[in-house]
Amino acid sequence: MSEPLGPGPHTRVRRLPEKALYDAATVFDIVDAALMCHVAATVDGLAMALPTLHARVGTTIYLHGSKSNALFRAVLDAGVASLSVTIYDGLRLARSAFESSIAYRSVVIVGATREVTDPEEKHRALGAVLEAALPGRSREVRAMSQREENLTLVVALSIDEASAKVSAGPTTDEPDDAALPIWSGTVPARVVYDEPVASTDGAMAEGEVPLADSVRRLRERT
Amino acid sequence: MSEPLGPGPHTRVRRLPEKALYDAATVFDIVDAALMCHVAATVDGLAMALPTLHARVGTTIYLHGSKSNALFRAVLDAGVASLSVTIYDGLRLARSAFESSIAYRSVVIVGATREVTDPEEKHRALGAVLEAALPGRSREVRAMSQREENLTLVVALSIDEASAKVSAGPTTDEPDDAALPIWSGTVPARVVYDEPVASTDGAMAEGEVPLADSVRRLRERT
Numbered sequence: 001m002s003e004p005l006g007p008g009p010h011t012r013v014r015r016l017p018e019k020a021l022y023d024a025a026t027v028f029d030i031v032d033a034a035l036m037c038h039v040a041a042t043v044d045g046l047a048m049a050l051p052t053l054h055a056r057v058g059t060t061i062y063l064h065g066s067k068s069n070a071l072f073r074a075v076l077d078a079g080v081a082s083l084s085v086t087i088y089d090g091l092r093l094a095r096s097a098f099e100s101s102i103a104y105r106s107v108v109i110v111g112a113t114r115e116v117t118d119p120e121e122k123h124r125a126l127g128a129v130l131e132a133a134l135p136g137r138s139r140e141v142r143a144m145s146q147r148e149e150n151l152t153l154v155v156a157l158s159i160d161e162a163s164a165k166v167s168a169g170p171t172t173d174e175p176d177d178a179a180l181p182i183w184s185g186t187v188p189a190r191v192v193y194d195e196p197v198a199s200t201d202g203a204m205a206e207g208e209v210p211l212a213d214s215v216r217r218l219r220e221r222t
Numbered sequence: 223m224s225e226p227l228g229p230g231p232h233t234r235v236r237r238l239p240e241k242a243l244y245d246a247a248t249v250f251d252i253v254d255a256a257l258m259c260h261v262a263a264t265v266d267g268l269a270m271a272l273p274t275l276h277a278r279v280g281t282t283i284y285l286h287g288s289k290s291n292a293l294f295r296a297v298l299d300a301g302v303a304s305l306s307v308t309i310y311d312g313l314r315l316a317r318s319a320f321e322s323s324i325a326y327r328s329v330v331i332v333g334a335t336r337e338v339t340d341p342e343e344k345h346r347a348l349g350a351v352l353e354a355a356l357p358g359r360s361r362e363v364r365a366m367s368q369r370e371e372n373l374t375l376v377v378a379l380s381i382d383e384a385s386a387k388v389s390a391g392p393t394t395d396e397p398d399d400a401a402l403p404i405w406s407g408t409v410p411a412r413v414v415y416d417e418p419v420a421s422t423d424g425a426m427a428e429g430e431v432p433l434a435d436s437v438r439r440l441r442e443r444t
Contacts, residue, residue, distance in 0.1 A: 035310050035411075036324070038260045040271040049262040049271030051308040051328055086273040088257050090415065093434070095424075097352045097363045098370040102258070106273055130319045141319045142399055148320040170421050177364055178424025183434035185420040187441075192414050193312065198407040199392050202317075202400025212315070212405035219409075 008110060008161030027162045030105045031056050034085040035133070035191070039063060041074040041081055049084065055128035061109065061157040062116070062125035072155050075113050081157055082110045090189035094171035095182040103168050103186060111160035115153065125154045136214035192222045230332060230383030249384045252327045253278050256307040257355070257413070261285060261379075263296040263303055271306070277350035283331065283379040284338070284347035294377050297335050303379055304332045312411035316393035317404040325390050325408060333382035337375065347376045358436035414444045
């Protein structure tokens with residue numbers, strides 16, 4: 001049994017509450033499965049959302065970017081931010097446009113933000129972001145230099161409130177519509193990875209560097 | 223030759239300006255190719271971003287939702303909003319974590335918002351949103367009723383400012399790194415559609431409703 005996470009005042013799902021789920025396991029599964037997120041902040045007086053990579057470690061989300069990233073600076077100045085994660089799962093096609101929708105899993109998180117300055121936490125957070133993008137890759141790459149870590153801004157967002165929405169399964173048509181000779185159903189969608197394109201510079205030019213295990217596993221999962 | 227769209231004060235790409243593109247054709251192609259967008263607004267004092275479907279008609283983006291959608295209400299109250307579109311294109315793997323990134327196409331749009339109340343524009347906008355999600359589907363579904371149109375909120379966002387960022391192609395390693403025996407390259411990603419799952423109610427239960435042409439074409443493109 002997964003502990004409840006919320007919702008709080010910002011994350012209560014007002015619309016379609018029957019789709020709303022708040023338990024931590026559901027929220028975490030969606031966050032972990034998502035390739036990217038959108039972080040929202042007020043920049044120059046306007047609410048903006050920008051895409052970025054993320055990693056979850058327990059109840060903390062780590063984000064990384066340039067030290068000059070205006071959105072991340074706004075997120076840190078505000079001390080609180082919201083983050084949205086959305087996974088597109090396909091089409092849910094009813095006989096009417098009104099009852100048609102898409103299949104998706106989405107999460108909105110709201111929490112306190114802080115810059116990660118502790119060198120050890122920062123190092124772990126950067127490794128976690130790379131692992132989230134491609135499991136196993138952090139053990140393959142050249143170790144990060146102190147200069148590179150210094151150039152990178154790491155933001156921690158505490159998962160203080162969260163809500164999930166899951167839209168899946170068959171659509172519900174009005175009884176009169178179900179009798180119409182219109183095809184109805186769902187069309188599942190997923191992300192696949194195609195043939196890797198190897199770099200041609202340096203040691204790769206010799207053709208003697210084997211495909212990374214991380215990429216091989218990613219392709220096998222496709 | 224595509225006309226320039228901006229950037230304006232909100233959409234100038236400050237970071238990695240070499241990736242920034244502002245011409246209308248680039249912006250429109252990304253917006254049209256994206257399955258969903260995230261709309262940002264300030265709700266209860268906090269910048270939030272929520273996923274939604276969208277359609278572009280000329281220099282207008284149409285969004286639709288429930289009349290009680292708090293984020294759309296905030297977008298209309300503010301009279302201006304920003305919208306982000308992000309397409310995940312895969313992994314760009316350098317020999318170092320620092321030079322690794324993802325391949326993506328993204329757009330940020332900022333513009334004036336208004337509720338679409340003209341019945342003809344609203345009808346066209348709703349058709350456009352369905353067509354954007356699945357080309358051809360608007361000609362297959364049962365026509366929308368007046369009641370359904372009345373229940374639906376349609377928001378128009380004028381593309382007043384826009385910027386695009388495109389991250390693609392091989393990564394650039396530091397010269398010392400290129401000599402390392404670490405696999406480097408890109409792994410392209412794309413969305414595919416799997417076998418449709420037909421509804422089993424109403425006329426579909428008889429098994430005599432052929433697969434919709436829109437879905438067949440979608441699957442052929444996969």
